[in-house]
């Protein structure tokens with residue numbers, strides 16, 4: 001078996017608290033240095049990497065000299081604020097050795113649930129990647145209340161994977177991967193080398209956290225793999241203590257448990273577009289544009305004759321044929337006001353009319369679902 005990571009270009013890597021903080025004993029600088037070296041090697045291969053790191057609370061608890069992880073939310077938040085300083089300092093200095101710039105991003109659930117904030121988070125992350133900066137993400141623990149909390153970084157890792165259309169999610173933890181039962185208390189548990197992400201039996205195998213430092217255990221990792229697969233991304237759960245784990249995965253070596261996505265990234269994205277998003281308005285196309293879309297092309301402003309309703313960049317609109325029948329829907333690159341200004345215009349006129357150009361297409365073909373043959 002080959003690792004799918006070899007052919008993946010954009011990868012989210014999540015590292016858990018017990019690994020980052022040596023089971024709560026304090027920041028594991030040697031481990032951070034190893035991952036930094038490997039991630040630098042991945043970026044030299046042309047891969048784009050986003051790191052989701054836990055460990056702020058565990059490190060804060062250690063720095064504050066507390067005997068154990070507190071149960072009060074405010075104490076956890078205080079610990080996270082202290083510990084996050086340690087995390088970013090640690091990562092910054094390790095990645096600097098490899099001339100890699102890093103950026104800290106702290107997110108809450110609301111940032112990804114709100115359409116505008118979601119698009120902003122996406123654009124910022126993609127811009128950082130374009131500039132070869134390594135984003136290091138954690139939950140914004142100091143401001144969250146229980147209602148807006150992701151709660152565990154496995155979920156956050158999967159949502160970031162969906163957000164940036166990553167090809168894969170690698171979850172590094174303190175076990176080799178997924179076993180048929182928690183190996184800490186089931187010596188007979190068997191290792192799962194490969195499975196389809198989202199299969200029901202995986203959720204039955206996975207238990208909670210085995211240590212007092214981690215939160216979600218294997219259950220949240222299996223659910224994260226199911227969620228990552230919704231945008232067509234594969235997940236690998238592997239040990240962060242395995243020597244050269246990241247570079248070996250990138251070389252195609254099958255390490256850890258590989259939970260593959262059933263559908264391709266493009267098919268998944270189109271399914272998601274078709275099913276999940278609220279439709280905000282519509283554009284009416286001319287006959288030429290209808291033909292172009294049916295042939296697999298993107299929608300250009302030149303083929304649009306009318307705009308109906310109010311929509312913003314990133315929202316979903318209906319594409320109507322000249323006789324008013326919905327023939328496609330997709331994610332628009334320009335708002336209704338902007339579209340109004342550029343309809344029937346060739347792409348070369350976008351910049352003179354708008355004063356800027358986001359994308360040459362009104363709807364890119366990857367963001368378009370055809371509804372009729």
Ligand SMILES: Nc1ncnc2c1ncn2[C@@H]1O[C@H](COP(=O)(O)OP(=O)(O)O)[C@@H](O)[C@H]1O
Nearest residue numbers: 016017173179181182207210214215216217218
């Ligand atoms: N089926 C399983 N296979 C492997 N580990 C499991 C399983 N069920 C529960 N676990 C537990 O999940 C733990 C990893 O999750 P967690 O402690 O939350 O780590 P992290 O901090 O890396 O997120 C393992 O140490 C193990 O005890």
Ligand SMILES: N[C@@H](CCC(=O)OP(=O)(O)O)C(=O)O
Nearest residue numbers: 017054055056057152153215
């Ligand atoms: N945001 C928290 C993450 C908590 C968490 O999910 O931990 P883990 O199960 O180890 O990934 C922190 O940095 O402590």
